Amino acid sequence: MDAQRDLFETPELVTIEGMLEKVRFSSEDDDWSVVAVSVSDTGREITAVGNLAGVQPGESLRLTGRWTRHPKFGPQLKVESFSVVPPVTGPGIERLLSSGLIEGIGRELASRLVAKFGDRTLEVIEKEPTRLRDVEGVGPQRARRLVEAWGRRRELREIVSLLQTCGVTTGLATRIFRQYGAGAHEVVRRNPWRLAAEMPGVGFRTADALARNLGVPSDSPQRIDAGILHALEERAEEGDVMAPRGKIVEESAMILGLPEAACEAAVTELSRRGVIVLEEDRDAGPLVGLPRLVSAEAGAARLLKEIAATSASGNRPGRPVEEEVAAFERTSGMTLSELQREAVSRADRDKVLVITGGPGTGKTTLVRAIIHVMQARGASLLLCAPTGRAAKRLSEASGREAKTIHRLLEYSPQQGRFLRNRENPLGCRALIVDEASMIDIVLFNRLLEAVPPAAALILVGDGDQLPSVGPGSVLADLIACGCLPVVRLRDIFRQASASSIVVNAHRINAGILPVLAATEERSDFYVIERSEPEAILETIRQLMSVRIPRSFGLDPRRDVQVLTPMRRGVLGSANLNRELQALLNPEGPSLTRGALVLRAGDRVMQTVNNYELGVFNGDIGSVERASDAEKAVTVRFDEREVRYEWSDLDELVPAYACSIHKGQGSEFPAVVIALHTQHYVLLKRNLLYTAVTRARKLAIVVGSRKALAIAVHTTGSEERCTRLAPRLRDIMGAA
Numbered sequence: 001m002d003a004q005r006d007l008f009e010t011p012e013l014v015t016i017e018g019m020l021e022k023v024r025f026s027s028e029d030d031d032w033s034v035v036a037v038s039v040s041d042t043g044r045e046i047t048a049v050g051n052l053a054g055v056q057p058g059e060s061l062r063l064t065g066r067w068t069r070h071p072k073f074g075p076q077l078k079v080e081s082f083s084v085v086p087p088v089t090g091p092g093i094e095r096l097l098s099s100g101l102i103e104g105i106g107r108e109l110a111s112r113l114v115a116k117f118g119d120r121t122l123e124v125i126e127k128e129p130t131r132l133r134d135v136e137g138v139g140p141q142r143a144r145r146l147v148e149a150w151g152r153r154r155e156l157r158e159i160v161s162l163l164q165t166c167g168v169t170t171g172l173a174t175r176i177f178r179q180y181g182a183g184a185h186e187v188v189r190r191n192p193w194r195l196a197a198e199m200p201g202v203g204f205r206t207a208d209a210l211a212r213n214l215g216v217p218s219d220s221p222q223r224i225d226a227g228i229l230h231a232l233e234e235r236a237e238e239g240d241v242m243a244p245r246g247k248i249v250e251e252s253a254m255i256l257g258l259p260e261a262a263c264e265a266a267v268t269e270l271s272r273r274g275v276i277v278l279e280e281d282r283d284a285g286p287l288v289g290l291p292r293l294v295s296a297e298a299g300a301a302r303l304l305k306e307i308a309a310t311s312a313s314g315n316r317p318g319r320p321v322e323e324e325v326a327a328f329e330r331t332s333g334m335t336l337s338e339l340q341r342e343a344v345s346r347a348d349r350d351k352v353l354v355i356t357g358g359p360g361t362g363k364t365t366l367v368r369a370i371i372h373v374m375q376a377r378g379a380s381l382l383l384c385a386p387t388g389r390a391a392k393r394l395s396e397a398s399g400r401e402a403k404t405i406h407r408l409l410e411y412s413p414q415q416g417r418f419l420r421n422r423e424n425p426l427g428c429r430a431l432i433v434d435e436a437s438m439i440d441i442v443l444f445n446r447l448l449e450a451v452p453p454a455a456a457l458i459l460v461g462d463g464d465q466l467p468s469v470g471p472g473s474v475l476a477d478l479i480a481c482g483c484l485p486v487v488r489l490r491d492i493f494r495q496a497s498a499s500s501i502v503v504n505a506h507r508i509n510a511g512i513l514p515v516l517a518a519t520e521e522r523s524d525f526y527v528i529e530r531s532e533p534e535a536i537l538e539t540i541r542q543l544m545s546v547r548i549p550r551s552f553g554l555d556p557r558r559d560v561q562v563l564t565p566m567r568r569g570v571l572g573s574a575n576l577n578r579e580l581q582a583l584l585n586p587e588g589p590s591l592t593r594g595a596l597v598l599r600a601g602d603r604v605m606q607t608v609n610n611y612e613l614g615v616f617n618g619d620i621g622s623v624e625r626a627s628d629a630e631k632a633v634t635v636r637f638d639e640r641e642v643r644y645e646w647s648d649l650d651e652l653v654p655a656y657a658c659s660i661h662k663g664q665g666s667e668f669p670a671v672v673i674a675l676h677t678q679h680y681v682l683l684k685r686n687l688l689y690t691a692v693t694r695a696r697k698l699a700i701v702v703g704s705r706k707a708l709a710i711a712v713h714t715t716g717s718e719e720r721c722t723r724l725a726p727r728l729r730d731i732m733g734a735a
Contacts, residue, residue, distance in 0.1 A: 015064045016077065017085060019092060020057050021045060026595035034076075037061060050079030059096055060085040086122055090114045093121045105146060106629045112136060125150050155182060175199060189214065193226030197233075204230035204255070219258060224266045225275070227256040232276065232290050236471045240721040241297050241441055242279065242289035281723065293471050296445040300474075301727035303448035308352045308484070308732070310453040321348045321373060328372040332365075340366045343487040344373055350485045351456050354436075354478050356463040357489025358509060359693050360502035363460055364397045366489070367432060370458065371398055374430050379456075382428040384408045384447075386438040388619045389666035392638060394434045402434070405443060406609065406616050409450055413611040420450035429455050435665045436461035436478075440470025441724065464509050466690045467720065469661055477724035483732040500525035501699050505692045508685060513712050525692075527701045527708065533570040533676055537579065539702050543672055544656075545583055552670065552698055557584055557603055558622075559669040562657035563691045565682040571674045576657035584656065591626040591633055593649045598633050599626050605655035605662065606637075613642050618662055620655050660691045671695040675703030675711065683711040 018037040024047075025034040033052040038045050040060075048063055055061065065079040087093045097110035105113070116135050117124045124131050125147060132143040156177050176184045179199050187194060192214060196207040204226060211223065231251040235243045245267065252263040267288060270276045277294040279287050325344055329335055336344070340362055347353050347370045357363050374381050383402035385391040395402040408426070409418040420426055431451055433439070436459040439447070451457055461475045468474065479486050492502060504514035504525050516527045528543075530536045544556040554560055562580065566572045581602060590599035598604065606619040615621075621637040631646040644652060663671075673691045675683070688711040692699050701708060 013064055013066060013080070014077070015062060016046070017041075017060065017062050018046070019087070019095075020055055020059045020061055022057055023055070023592075023595075037063065037077075046077060047073065047075070048077040048079050050082075052079060052082060055082075055084070057095070060087045060092060088119060090118045090121070093119070097121070105149075106631060108629060109135075109137065122150075126154075175202065191222060192216070193222060196226060196230060204233075218256070219262065221266070224252075224256060224258065224262055225270060227258075228252045228263060228266055228270060228276070229290075231255060232288065235721070236290060236293060238720070239467055239471055239473065241293045241471050242277075242287040242721050242723060244284060244721070245278065245286040245288045248288050279723070281726065283726075284721070287721070287723070293441060296442045297472065297722065297724050298727060300441060300445040300448055301724060301731050303445070303451070304352060304457075304484070304728060305731050306453050307448070307451055307455070307457055308350075310351065319376070321345050324373040324376050325369060327376070328369050331372075332368065334365055336365070336369060337362065337491065339487065339489065339491070340369065343489075344369050346485055346487060347456070347458055348373060348377075352484050353456075353458045354475070354484055354486045355458065355460045355489070356475070356479060356486065358462055358464060359505050360492040360499065361489035362491075362493055363462075363489060366487075367394075367434070367458075367460060368398055370432070371400065379429045380427060381430045381432070382408065382426060383432045383434070385434040385665065386443070387435070387665040388616065388637060390435040390438070393667055394432075404616060405433075405439070405447055406611070407614075409446060411611045418446055418450070421446075422449050424450075425452040426450050426455070428452065430458065431455055432458045432460065434460045437463065437465045437475040438468050438665045439472075439474050440468040441472030441474060441722070442470065444472065444474045462693070464686060464689060465693070466661060466664055466686050469664075471720075471722075472724065473720045473722050474724065477722055477728075481725040481728040483728050501692060501695050504699075505689060508689045508692060508712055511685065511713060511715075513709065524695075524697060525699050527703075527705075529705055530702055531704050533678060536674055536676060536702050537570055537576070540576070540672055540674060541579060541583055543700060543702070544580060548670060548672075548698070548700075554670050554698070556580075557601060557656070560672060561655075561663060561666075561668040561670070561694065562672045562674065563660045563663050563694065564657055564674040565660055565679040565687060567659060569678060571676055571678065573657045573659050573662075576674070577654035580656035581654050589626050589628070591628050591631065591649070593646070596649060596652070598623050598649070598652065598654075600624065602626075603655045604635055604652045605658060606651060607653055608651050610648070610651060613644075613648070614640070615642055618665065620666065660687055660694075663694050664690055667694055667696050669696050670698035671700070673699070673701045673703075675701055675707045677704060677707045677710065679707065680710065683707060684714050685712060686715075687711065 016039055018039040021036040021038050023033060023035050032050070033055070034047065034049050035052055035055065036045050037048050048065070050065065061082055062085050063077060063079050063082045065077045068076055068078050070076050087096050094110050094114040097105045097113060098107040112135050113121050129143060129147040132138050132146060133140065156174065176188065176195065176199070180187045188210065192211040193204065193207045195202045196204040207226070208223070216223065228248065231248050232243065249260050249263045249267060253260040256263070267276065271278045274291065277289050277291050279289070279294070281287050321344060325336060325341055343355060343366055355363060355366060371381065381400070383394055383398060383400055384405050385394050385402060386405055388404055391402040391404045409420045411418050459475065459478065463475055463479050467476065478484055492506065500515065500523050507514050514525065514527065528539055530539050540562060544560060544562070548554050548560055549556060562576055564571055564573050564576060567574055569575065581597070585599060585601045588599045588601060590597055600623050602623040604621055604623055606615045607617060609616045615637060619637050621635040623633055624636050624641060625634040632643055633649070634641055634643050671691065671694050
């Protein structure tokens with residue numbers, strides 16, 4: 001019986017030292033890893049599982065845990081704690097340094113360092129840094145960067161050890177260090193709930209558990225305040241700008257396990273201090289909200305009134321609108337409907353106009369006509385949309401440059417703000433904004449701040465699509481307020497009515513099941529019935545690898561987007577991406593960081609706004625180059641190439657599949673939609689409608705008939721709690 005078997009037979013804690021050979025799996029939040037470790041004294045490779053966030057191949061680890069037996073994978077060491085032991089041999093040091101652990105040291109430089117200093121390499125970096133310049137290719141600046149990077153790594157390990165004594169997991173400790181640096185331990189000790197307020201991905205419950213470990217009383221005023229703010233943040237994540245006061249008190253009390261009276265008193269005190277905002281709504285009663293959201297909503301209402309009420313200052317000279325429309329029809333070969341003609345007239349006459357309609361109803365043609373008229377009048381015109389893909393599509397449709405809202409507003413990373421604002425407005429006399437349903441209230445307010453009061457504002461979007469990912473329901477509120485002109489395009493044009501995608505999108509939106517084509521019939525819309533998640537997954541694999549390329553001539557890596565309601569599970573975007581990456585792009589130069597593997601040819605998505613790189617949440621690109629030696633990848637976004645260093649890689653995810661919400665605002669030649677009753681809580685009409693309308697040439701739904709019926713017949717969840725519409729009615733005097 002080998003040593004591993006002997007250990008497995010005993011339930012006692014054991015300690016093993018060895019070198020990390022490979023990270024086989026790491027969860028998306030880095031809280032669970034499966035690694036292969038080569039045991040120092042025997043050379044045997046074992047499997048260790050547990051919270052091993054931040055470890056890298058080449059590191060020497062001291063693992064303490066208990067042996068368990070997995071029914072499929074056999075003996076595994078379930079790690080309860082671990083520490084990193086600096087390697088002492090030249091090969092071990094070289095592998096550690098070349099692993100990407102230390103920013104700026106690749107494989108070649110690691111080899112040269114160890115060839116020069118041998119077993120003393122780490123000691124030289126720490127104690128004799130000037131000697132690094134004796135190595136070929138290491139100048140003064142590079143030597144300084146290497147020493148600083150190694151120092152940060154050592155400091156990280158020290159902080160992690162301190163935080164672990166407070167009950168903080170390794171993964172969370174690493175993120176805390178990145179946020180607060182050397183002062184991380186003091187931040188945690190003084191106010192652990194600060195983590196929930198200031199650190200993305202750290203929830204109230206995690207901070208609350210940490211506070212318990214530190215012995216903070218459950219009725220601490222700090223804890224009650226944090227619980228109330230957490231309840232409001234949860235509402236904001238669901239899209240609410242405000243929430244009923246009674247509901248927030250009730251939810252806070254449940255979260256905290258305390259009487260509602262304590263939370264009620266805390267709400268009053270937080271309001272007095274300006275930490276939260278209290279308002280009275282005629283219909284909803286007393287409401288409570290976060291200041292940043294309430295301020296954005298109130299600001300948007302005020303700015304809209306200012307724009308709508310300001311004179312256009314004679315910016316519409318030229319021939320009558322009717323003549324310009326006739327000229328557009330002659331040059332474009334298109335004939336506008338009466339409603340479209342009326343919309344062009346309103347765009348010429350009104351300062352603020354909302355245009356809404358589904359696919360095939362002529363929004364694009366109408367926008368082109370409006371642009372023609374405004375250009376003929378000599379009006380300076382700007383076009384924008386929330387995402388890069390939506391801006392590109394608007395540009396292609398209009399023949400004019402269109403920018404994302406972020407780029408239009410010229411965000412400055414150095415100053416941490418948009419350069420375009422009330423003091424430095426946009427240089428235009430008309431602004432057209434497409435895909436307005438995607439704009440949250442904070443970004444909408446920032447955009448309005450940059451619109452010159454004398455300029456016309458035209459907002460275009462589909463009011464039946466999903467609302468924005470962020471808080472607010474901007475487009476729906478503007479349509480519902482009753483005090484702004486709205487053009488509703490409902491009729492499907494003849495050429496669009498030939499598309500089953502368009503027809504079925506409107507059927508779904510009306511709560512009617514789509515017309516299903518047999519899989520052998522030529523169509524642009526199919527439903528392939530599969531009942532089990534595994535069968536749905538296998539069908540998607542077949543569609544992406546064989547059936548779509550063979551039957552439609554589409555490239556699955558470039559032209560086809562898989563959409564799913566969820567992120568987790570067999571049919572979640574995370575698992576679908578793993579499956580599709582292995583299927584469609586299994587080989588080639590790659591770069592691995594934890595669970596993330598990127599190789600040339602991969603489709604990827606940016607997950608956060610990165611103003612320094614000029615890429616934004618939801619941008620989709622393709623990996624051009626992936627270098628393990630340089631620990632960097634280059635991604636092409638449309639016409640731009642962006643280089644991601646090691647520290648930026650956690651902002652990218654594979655994008656063969658993505659959530660329907662993430663796909664909103666983009667269009668693809670083809671979409672494949674996974675639909676199953678395990679998505680029950682998310683199966684809503686506007687979700688399916690949004691997914692189907694992402695497709696230009698081909699839409700395929702793969703799933704159960706029951707899931708399809710649930711989605712079609714279930715209207716959206718409860719309306720978001722927003723006050724933009726009543727604010728507009730109050731400020732503009734509408735009934």
